[in-house]
Amino acid sequence: MATSLKNKFDSIIFDLDGTLWDSTATVAVAWQNAKQQVDYINDDITQQHVRSITGLTYTSIFEKLFPYLNDELRADFRSKCAVYEIDTLNNLGGDLYPHLEEALSYLAGKYQLFLVSNCQSGYSEVFFEHGKMQKYFTGYQCFGTKGQPKHENIKDVVADFNLKAPVYIGDTQGDYEATVKAGVPFIFASYGFGKVDEGQIATIDGLDELVEIL
Known part of the structure; x- marks a missing residue:
């Protein structure tokens, strides 16, 4: 110390x-729920994925996690995750x-x-x-x-x-x-x-x- x-x-x-x-466990739940609404995300989203990008800007997070998406799809998924994230955090907290x-x-x-x-x-x-x-x-x-x-x-x-x-x-x-x-x-x-x-x-x-x- x-x-x-x-x-x-x-x-x-x-x-x-x-x-x-x-809040990584809650955010992982939220983003996984968002994934279920689309057909262009390859893998499940885990708490470890969320922990790996903590500290990045919200835009950079999705560039790092989903480099295979084009800009339009990445922006679409980011907006869905943002809504699910706030809603889920309001319910579950961190x-x-x-x-x-x-x-x-x-x-x-x-x-x-x-x-x-x-x-x-x-x-x-x-x-x-x-x-x-x-x-x-x-x-x-x-x-x-x-x-x-x-x-x-x-x-x-x-x-x-x-x-x-x-x-x-x-x-x-x-x-x-x-x-x-x-x-x-x-x-x-x-x-x-x-x-x-x-x-x-x-x-x-x-x-x-x-x-x-x-």
């Missing part, structure tokens, strides 16, 4: 998938990581909290509703809102809320690379889906550790 970083930041920007919750609410409650008393994710529009709202967590966050931004990369969304949040010393918490190499482009320090959540070998200012093995260092 990292040494103390107390009193170094005025705000915390969180990634969502792999950092605050794991798995909140241990100590999530305790951590957010404590941190919101010291910092402004934000969410920046590569998810589609409506996904962050499902997380907020499922976990009753929106009360802890000052603002949020996602790929689906403007269709721009994560580092631009981070920079927008920093500018829109006049943040002077933010830090980003994420679980993938892509998260880290986005923070480099945005000029924001990075804390690696090692319990998530990815691996980051260097560049982070701290590594946490759980949200309880985040409370300890911040």
